[in-house]
Amino acid sequence: MSTVEQRTAAVTRRREIGEVLLAVENIELRFGGVTALADVSFDVRRGEIRAIIGPNGAGKSSMLNVINGFYQPQGGTISWKGQRLRRMRPHFAAKNGIARTFQNIALFKGMTTLDNIMTGRILKMRASLLEQALYWGRARREELEHRAFVERIIDFLEIQHIRNTPVGKLPYGLQKRVELARALAMEPELLLLDEPMAGMNLEEKEDMVRFILDVNEEFGTTVILIEHDMSVVMDISDRVVVLDHGRLLADGTPDEVSRDPRVIEAYLGVVHD
Numbered sequence: 001m002s003t004v005e006q007r008t009a010a011v012t013r014r015r016e017i018g019e020v021l022l023a024v025e026n027i028e029l030r031f032g033g034v035t036a037l038a039d040v041s042f043d044v045r046r047g048e049i050r051a052i053i054g055p056n057g058a059g060k061s062s063m064l065n066v067i068n069g070f071y072q073p074q075g076g077t078i079s080w081k082g083q084r085l086r087r088m089r090p091h092f093a094a095k096n097g098i099a100r101t102f103q104n105i106a107l108f109k110g111m112t113t114l115d116n117i118m119t120g121r122i123l124k125m126r127a128s129l130l131e132q133a134l135y136w137g138r139a140r141r142e143e144l145e146h147r148a149f150v151e152r153i154i155d156f157l158e159i160q161h162i163r164n165t166p167v168g169k170l171p172y173g174l175q176k177r178v179e180l181a182r183a184l185a186m187e188p189e190l191l192l193l194d195e196p197m198a199g200m201n202l203e204e205k206e207d208m209v210r211f212i213l214d215v216n217e218e219f220g221t222t223v224i225l226i227e228h229d230m231s232v233v234m235d236i237s238d239r240v241v242v243l244d245h246g247r248l249l250a251d252g253t254p255d256e257v258s259r260d261p262r263v264i265e266a267y268l269g270v271v272h273d
């Protein structure tokens, strides 16, 4: 699909933006003397593609780590579907359908594509080891169901041809796609994508953009996307959060933030006359 077609698809796609799914309020996160996030608040509505942009070190990845409970902020609150939490716990996040891909790919390099994606189903597997021993039939049936689900994701992301390849042997762009597949295996309500297109060539990027839009539209999955490529951000996101030095610099539609003088100065580096 060409970039022009993507633009058209982005503009004409049917919007089904719902109520607030996630809200972060006054988040403070420090590492020793370094302030990674200072008084950051924003919300994410069901069904939207919410971009987080900002220069290197702005606190974007840290924000995702706060949302999925990997980092415990010193201050602030997180609300999930209206439930106010002092902090998010990784297990709560995973159980509640918050899935994640990483800036640096985090896959089991020696395992095949298929097995890596299956690890995304672990929390959904009900049968314990004991049950597997006692009720072999039920555990077996459950495993077949999980495999069938994973096969659907493999078809969806068009990675049938690498299903049995160890991921360490795959080119970078495909490893990123496998990571997305594993996140989708969790059947997420909220998908956190940390630079899913970094390091990709143009064709790989266009594929990834299409998959993100497809996931959003066909499954209704809400997406938070960290991305440096501004044309992608402008094309596919509904609203954009701009961070700079750990602070919230702007929050609005792509059009609004791209016209905001503070954003232009801090992020786009355009000189005013």
Ligand SMILES: Nc1ncnc2c1ncn2[C@@H]1O[C@H](COP(=O)(O)OP(=O)(O)OP(=O)(O)O)[C@@H](O)[C@H]1O
Residues within 6 Å of the ligand: 031, 034, 035, 036, 054, 055, 056, 057, 058, 059, 060, 061, 062, 063, 103
């Ligand atoms: N685990 C950590 N320990 C110490 N400092 C950290 C840690 N994680 C993040 N930081 C610091 O917090 C700040 C924000 O980092 P973060 O990785 O969130 O930025 P980013 O916006 O994702 O940048 P990039 O675009 O380079 O990925 C940086 O100063 C970073 O060094």
Ligand SMILES: [Mg+2]
Residues within 6 Å of the ligand: 060, 061, 062, 103
């Ligand atoms: Mg980062």
